[in-house]
Amino acid sequence: MLNFEFTEEQEQFRKILRDFAKEELLPHYTKWDREGITPRHLWKKLGDLGVTGLRIPEQYGGVGADCLTTGIAAEEIGRGDFNLTYSVMLNALIGEILTQHASEEMKNEWLPQIASGEKIVGIAITEPAAGTDAGGITSTARREDNEYVLNGEKSGISVATCGDAFIVFAKTNPSLGNKGISAFLVPSTVNGFEAKGYEDMGNIPIGRGSIYMHELRIPAANLIGQENQGFSQVMNGFDLSRLLIGLQCVGAAMQSIDETIEHVKIRQSFGRPLATYQAVSFPIVTHHTQLELIKWQAYRGLWLRDQGRKHSKEASSVKWLGPKYSVEAIHECLLLNGHYAYTKEMPLEQRLRDVIGLEIGDGTAQANQMVIAKEIIGREFRTHQTQTV
Ligand SMILES: Cc1cc2nc3c(=O)[nH]c(=O)nc-3n(C[C@H](O)[C@H](O)[C@H](O)COP(=O)(O)OP(=O)(O)OC[C@H]3O[C@@H](n4cnc5c(N)ncnc54)[C@H](O)[C@@H]3O)c2cc1C
Structure with missing residues (x-):
């Protein structure tokens, strides 16, 4: 049987978000662009509405919603403030990656803060010489005892200037091509991390920019999932x-x-x-x-x-x-x-x-x-x- 109907709960969620987008987001949409501000208070407010934690399980402070419901949020927030849709899309992507692959300790530390909208986490794959061909990245991560040491440059990264942490992709075994890439959780406060924003045409409140990693040391426990499976x-x-x-x-x-x-x-x-x-x-x-x-x-x-x-x-x-x-x-x-x-x-x-x-x-x-x-x-x-x- 083919059924194109959303559930009553989903329709209610849509209505709440449509009203919120119209009354609280749309009137200020241009303000953040003009002022060049990431409205963190609105990420937090969206956290209160459950929007930032849709693809994060309830046991880690999220909503545990299905993908269809997450789509409703992307569409409705897009009506009010396109740039705040990153709090749906980015958080759904990050939420799924961490839920599926991170250690229990990492999940307990990061997922509740992402779900509440308090912390913003980005994803850093693209490099100056590797965009479409993402497997061609040259950033490296070498293991030294209980740490990984990261070196390289990431470019075009959303939330570069305001992110609290990034899922960074780097080569742990460069000879294996895209099968030698691993993912790491890198807090933006660690030594060796630097971010510089761009003067973008749009998406200004998203603070896109480049990330530079120079002998950046993180605990080995910050590896997400298996080595070389990133x-x-x-x-x-x-x-x-x-x-x-x-x-x-x-x-x-x-x-x-x-x-x-x-x-x-x-x-x-x-x-x-x-x-x-x-x-x-x-x-x-x-x-x-x-x-x-x-x-x-x-x-x-x-x-x-x-x-x-x-x-x-x-x-x-x-x-x-x-x-x-x-x-x-x-x-x-x-x-x-x-x-x-x-x-x-x-x-x-x-x-x-x-x-x-x-x-x-x-x-x-x-x-x-x-x-x-x-x-x-x-x-x-x-x-x-x-x-x-
Ligand atoms: C608003 C915005 C947000 C972004 N956020 C992030 C982020 O959060 N994290 C992140 O890692 N990256 C991010 N990026 C970077 C983005 O993923 C890359 O820009 C994108 O993958 C394209 O890579 P590139 O810019 O290096 O272009 P290139 O790969 O150099 O491509 C240039 C042009 O050539 C075309 N092209 C390339 N290869 C082929 C081919 N084989 N056949 C035909 N055409 C081809 C492309 O389609 C494109 O038109 C963001 C970019 C933007 C604009």
Whole structure:
């Protein structure tokens, strides 16, 4: 039987978050961008609502929600403040990795603080010479007695300037390629850690930047999971973050469409509301339709994940087209609102800048198309047999 209905509890959760996003997030969305601030108090507030701990089990202070419910949060928070959706997506990814692979001690120390929104933890894979080809990283971690010593540079990392810790990927056995990568929990307070922020086009409150590790020493217990298993541990997590990213972009774009529909019903030209001209209504219809398609593909992917079934192809399709269709929709909305929307008085220009970032972050269009090609055409037809995506 096919059932597209959310449960009553999920619908209630959606309503709570939609009201919260409208009343408490949307009015200040542009403020954090203008002031260049990470609103940590709102991460904490989202923690009180359970949003930051959705994929963290109850025994570690989280909500233990399913992936579908997590998707609802990504979509609804995206309507209010796109940058705060990182508290859903990043925390779901980090929450799953730590829950599945970290030691009991690490889980007890970090998960409750992540779930409450008190601590922000990022993920550091990308390097100046290794983005799409993530297996090509050159950061190293060498074991010395009861410690690991990390060296290298990470680039493009979300929450670099405000994160309390990072899951850092480094090579423990460089001769094994992507099978020689391990993951470590690195607090940003340790000696040898340095972060520098970027002057980004958007996503300003996320504090993206580079992380430098110079003879950075952490206890051996900070290894997450098995040595040399880091890559396979995180790749599965990306199937979740990619579905959530699609929904957070759709949330921001649908909010833009709602605002634009209100505008074109009121604004007149040549004595009639703009909405009566099909050259105005049809583009809105086109974008709305495209976004609905992405939305249901995303929820289908999340449902498959909840059932423990394969969903990499679905996740990549959503990550590829979700941000793209959302950017196109927001751009059109900006134009339909006329010159005023080109000012910083309205949130549309910021939404456009913010959402473009996630056309790149977490895998570009091409990276995601490679995943789909591998599945529908075959592994043996990949360009590079050592390819990592
Ligand atoms: C907003 C944002 C947030 C981010 N957050 C994080 C984070 O928290 N942690 C983290 O580790 N990284 C993060 N990143 C980095 C991101 O994951 C990388 O930028 C991304 O994987 C692409 O890598 P790159 O920028 O090095 O581009 P490259 O890999 O150099 O690619 C450049 C271009 O070439 C294309 N290309 C590359 N290889 C191929 C190929 N084989 N075939 C066809 N086309 C190809 C790409 O699609 C792209 O268009 C973030 C980036 C952004 C923009």
